[in-house]
Amino acid sequence: MARVVREPPTRPALRAKYDRKQQELVDAAARLFAQQGYSATSMADLVAATGMTAGGIYHYIDGKEALLVRICDELLDPLLERASTLVGEFDGPPDAELRALVRAWVEHVEGHLDHMVVFLQERRVLEGDPQWKRVRDARKRFERLLDDVLARCADAGLLAVEDRSIALRALLGAVNHTPQWYRRGGRLDAAAIAVGYCDLVLRAG
Structure with missing residues (x-):
């Protein structure tokens, strides 16, 4: 089944929280990719670095390449x-x-x-x-x-x-x-x- 990135919420407070979590994910990916390389970084590494579940990550972005x-x-x-x-x-x-x-x-x-x-x-x-x-x-x-x-x-x-x-x-x-x-x-x-x-x-x- 294809994974679908969740549409950002429209309410300002919820959208701010969504954007903040998405940015935290991107920043964590940048640190990991810089330290150990893109290919060597797994979804499990991103889960450990962010505290999100794998499913939670896909709420914010469509996988490693999109990151x-x-x-x-x-x-x-x-x-x-x-x-x-x-x-x-x-x-x-x-x-x-x-x-x-x-x-x-x-x-x-x-x-x-x-x-x-x-x-x-x-x-x-x-x-x-x-x-x-x-x-x-x-x-x-x-x-x-x-x-x-x-x-x-x-x-x-x-x-x-x-x-x-x-x-x-x-x-x-x-x-x-x-x-x-x-x-x-x-x-x-x-x-x-x-x-x-x-x-x-x-x-x-």
């Missing part, structure tokens, strides 16, 4: 919205625009460390799934937005490297690797990390 998609959505969609708004409203020189964008990006990663680890480890799992196209498109849109800002920096002679694609890949690699070494409460906060990453690709002023 993985939701984790990717929570990582990319808010980042893309924040970045699009920042770039669309920014009024200043392109190097300052790049610094503001990278700071927002690193701050978002800092708040979604487990999500970021899962995305980097598991994104190929969903390449053949129709749902993956939305996730892939969001990632590409963010990369194009970042590249557009870098293009403005290049036009103004502000990049430290002649090939803009190198600057793009350097930033993508640096920020994507951040969860591998970053520790909350450590010597560097998100703002300081963003400054360091931008200093790698911008000419010294």
Whole structure:
């Protein structure tokens, strides 16, 4: 018999409780997938981590793959919205625009460390799934937005490297690797990390 995710309640108090439980489930899945991998995480692991029954989990989301998609959505969609708004409203020189964008990006990663680890480890799992196209498109849109800002920096002679694609890949690699070494409460906060990453690709002023 096919499992059917329960429709969210319409009453505000019940809907708030439903959304909270669903978010707790997604956060628990992100932690588990980051720690032990998507394939190695069983429904029994999710039951143990959340205190829900297996049937209870299916009230909130349609299985492990749907959890993985939701984790990717929570990582990319808010980042893309924040970045699009920042770039669309920014009024200043392109190097300052790049610094503001990278700071927002690193701050978002800092708040979604487990999500970021899962995305980097598991994104190929969903390449053949129709749902993956939305996730892939969001990632590409963010990369194009970042590249557009870098293009403005290049036009103004502000990049430290002649090939803009190198600057793009350097930033993508640096920020994507951040969860591998970053520790909350450590010597560097998100703002300081963003400054360091931008200093790698911008000419010294």
